[in-house]
Amino acid sequence: MHSRMSYDDPAWEDEVRRLCADLENVDGALMLVLHGLMDRFGYISEPALILVADLLHLTPPQVFAVATYYHEFRLEKPAQTVLVLCRGPACRVQGMVALRKALEHRLGITVGERTSDDRFAIESSGCLGICPHAPAMLIDHQLTGRVAVDDLERLIAERSGVQV
Numbered sequence: 001m002h003s004r005m006s007y008d009d010p011a012w013e014d015e016v017r018r019l020c021a022d023l024e025n026v027d028g029a030l031m032l033v034l035h036g037l038m039d040r041f042g043y044i045s046e047p048a049l050i051l052v053a054d055l056l057h058l059t060p061p062q063v064f065a066v067a068t069y070y071h072e073f074r075l076e077k078p079a080q081t082v083l084v085l086c087r088g089p090a091c092r093v094q095g096m097v098a099l100r101k102a103l104e105h106r107l108g109i110t111v112g113e114r115t116s117d118d119r120f121a122i123e124s125s126g127c128l129g130i131c132p133h134a135p136a137m138l139i140d141h142q143l144t145g146r147v148a149v150d151d152l153e154r155l156i157a158e159r160s161g162v163q164v
C-alpha cells in the first residue's frame with residue numbers, strides 16, 4: 001500500500017503517466033486509472049482528469065462522465081476527516097438520528113457539507129454491512145460500530161487540536 005501523494009508534488013504528472021502506462025488499449029483502462037488516482041491522491045483533480053483523457057486517447061468530457069457516474073470517485077479534495085453516517089434501518093433504530101443531529105450541531109454543518117476550514121465533512125451511505133454493531137459509521141474509510149456521541153466529541157476535539 002502506497003502512502004498518499006499530493007497534486008502539489010511536482011512528480012504528480014509522472015505518477016499519472018505511470019498509472020496509465022501500457023493501458024491505452026486495455027478494456028476497462030479508464031476505471032483502473034481512476035481507481036488508481038483515488039488510491040494515490042484521494043481524489044481526481046481537473047488537471048489529472050485532462051491528462052488521463054490525453055493519455056488514454058479519450059476526451060475530457062468522456063472521462064468526466066465516468067468519474068461523476070460512479071459514487072466512489074471524487075473530483076474535489078476531501079476534507080481531512082470524512083465522517084460517513086449509515087442511513088440503514090438498523091442504525092436508524094439504534095440512535096443514528098440523534099447521533100447525526102449531535103454531529104451536525106457540533107460541527108455547524110449538515111450531511112453533504114464540510115466545515116469551512118476543510119477539517120471535517122459529513123456524508124451518508126446506505127447500510128454499511130455491520131448492522132449488529134449499529135449505529136455504524138465510516139471514519140476516514142474505517143468501519144466503526146456502536147458509535148456514541150462522546151466518541152465523536154473526542155474525535156472532533158482531538159482532530160481540531162483541542163486538549164481533551
Ligand code: FES
Binds near residue numbers: 089092131134135
Ligand atoms: S443499517 Fe447501519 S450497518 Fe446496516
